[in-house]
Amino acid sequence: KNEVEQSPQNLTAQEGEFITINCSYSVGISALHWLQQHPGGGIVSLFMLSSGKKKHGRLIATINIQEKHSSLHITASHPRDSAVYICAVKGNQFYFGTGTSLTVIP
Amino acid sequence: SQTIHQWPATLVQPVGSPLSLECTVEGTSNPNLYWYRQAAGRGLQLLFYSVGIGQISSEVPQNLSASRPQDRQFILSSKKLLLSDSGFYLCAWSGISTDTQYFGPGTRLTVL
Numbered sequence: 001k002n003e004v005e006q007s008p009q010n011l012t013a014q015e016g017e018f019i020t021i022n023c024s025y026s027v028g029i030s031a032l033h034w035l036q037q038h039p040g041g042g043i044v045s046l047f048m049l050s051s052g053k054k055k056h057g058r059l060i061a062t063i064n065i066q067e068k069h070s071s072l073h074i075t076a077s078h079p080r081d082s083a084v085y086i087c088a089v090k091g092n093q094f095y096f097g098t099g100t101s102l103t104v105i106p
Numbered sequence: 107s108q109t110i111h112q113w114p115a116t117l118v119q120p121v122g123s124p125l126s127l128e129c130t131v132e133g134t135s136n137p138n139l140y141w142y143r144q145a146a147g148r149g150l151q152l153l154f155y156s157v158g159i160g161q162i163s164s165e166v167p168q169n170l171s172a173s174r175p176q177d178r179q180f181i182l183s184s185k186k187l188l189l190s191d192s193g194f195y196l197c198a199w200s201g202i203s204t205d206t207q208y209f210g211p212g213t214r215l216t217v218l
Binding site: 002004033035040041042043044045048086088093094096097098099 | 140147148149150151152165194196198206207208209211212214
C-alpha cells in the first residue's frame with residue numbers, strides 16, 4: 001500500500017468547471033505539498049500546507065490533519081490547467097502520490 | 107533569484123554504458139539537494155539527498171550513485187546502466203529551514 005493515495009487518477013473536465021483532486025496519506029507528516037507537473041515534465045510547487053487552507057488565484061488547497069486528507073480545488077478551470085497534479089507529504093522522508101492527470105477541454 | 111539547472115535535457119544510452127547527470131543551483135547557499143526518478147506511469151521516487159558538500163544519503167539500493175563536489179552542484183552517476191534505469195530524473199533544492207522544494211527541468215533518460 002502506498003503511503004500517499006490520490007484520486008482520481010485521471011480527470012477530464014470542460015473549461016469553466018470546478019475541479020477537486022483528493023489526497024489521503026497514512027503517515028505522520030510535518031507538511032503536505034501540492035505539485036504541478038507540466039506535459040514537458042517540469043514540476044512547480046503550488047502549495048505547502050501544515051494546517052487549514054491556502055488560496056492562490058484560482059487554486060485552493062485544504063488539509064484535515066485528523067483525517068489525513070487534503071484536497072486541491074481549481075475554480076473556473078482553463079485548458080492551461082491541464083497537467084499532472086502530485087500530492088507529496090513530508091514525514092521522516094518525502095512520500096509522493098502517483099499523480100492525477102487533469103485534462104481541461106475548451 | 108534562485109534558479110536550478112539540469113543537463114542534458116534528454117539522453118539515450120546503451121545498456122552497460124556510464125551515466126553522469128549534473129544539477130546546479132544558483133542564487134542560494136548551502137541548499138539541501140535531491141535526486142528523484144519518475145519511471146513511466148509511476149510516482150516520484152527519492153533516490154538521494156544531500157545536506158552539504160560530500161554528505162549524501164541514499165534512499166533506495168540501486169545501480170546509481172550521487173556526489174556533491176561543490177555546495178551548489180549535485181551529480182548523479184552510474185558505472186553501468188541497466189534497462190530499468192530509464193526514466194525521468196529530477197533534481198530539486200530546498201532551503202535549510204523550509205520543506206518547499208524547487209525542481210529543475212529534468213532529464214529524460216532512455217536506456218536501450
